Amino acid sequence: MHTTTPVPEGPLLVQRLPNAHVATDAGPNIEISAERVRRDLARYHAFLAAELRPIAAALTLRQALLIVDAVNGLDSADQLVEARHLAAEIAKLITMGSSEVWLTEGRTLLGMIRGWTSGQRLAVIDAAERFWALPEDIAGPYEDDLRKVGLLCRLPGKGYSSRIGFTH
Template sequence: MEERHKLIEATTDRAHACRRMTAPPPLTLRQALLIVDAVNGLYSTDRLARTRLLAREVAAVIELGAPEIWAADGLALLCMIEAWTTCRRLAVMDAAERFWACAEGGYEEGLRAVGLLPEPRVPQRVPPLDHPHVTCAGRRRSAEITSP
């Protein structure tokens, strides 16, 4: 039983490592827009060749567009792309292709739907400390608990 547990744990660890390696990295809105524009311009049918051309296409989009708008995000993105594995590039390109396939909603919603932008954080409402039912630890005060 112990060996089976170790095997399951090792398999789970490998699955999580693969997911981390292929998950699209956190991008800014401009970086995500650069990616989808660049992937839209790639015409090779060989997916591995397209991964090698991704950085070049992003650089072309930066140059064709307004460099003053894309410069900072674009240079950071080019450095990120160079550090990505082939698997991560494939995952990003797949997300960009899914973005172009679904034409519903705005840019930000579409980028979030395919995983190129993180979901916005919703601030949690924290009750004030002087609330009569909450202590600093967030538990109900003992006076509120009724005994049978």
């Protein structure tokens, strides 16, 4: 059982230890340890994977294809801007495509995106970017590649877990 330390009344004084490895925007004199960077990256990837699992469990192949096409059209260095514009980019693709192919699943996808958190949108964008970055020597059929990057659940017998959708 975890216990919490009571927070004292009044102002708090925080003192940085002289040899602390802290990632900050304070300037070039702050040393960042490689171990901390690895830890933070691992934490970020675990977060993205957790955010992506429920999305992958709900997406159809056509919806996943719409997502990767939409992300391919996003052009921003700011991932949060991309996350906010994901639905608009998908809506644009739906109007450009064949209505009998994209309209029903596209509208359903737009409804799903409205319910996604920013973290889930970032996870979807990250997976779509990884889809486009797959090296040619390991890229295969679209459906297999969407499963490799986590946008579709893996098939039973190939890393599938009915409890969480897919495993890494």
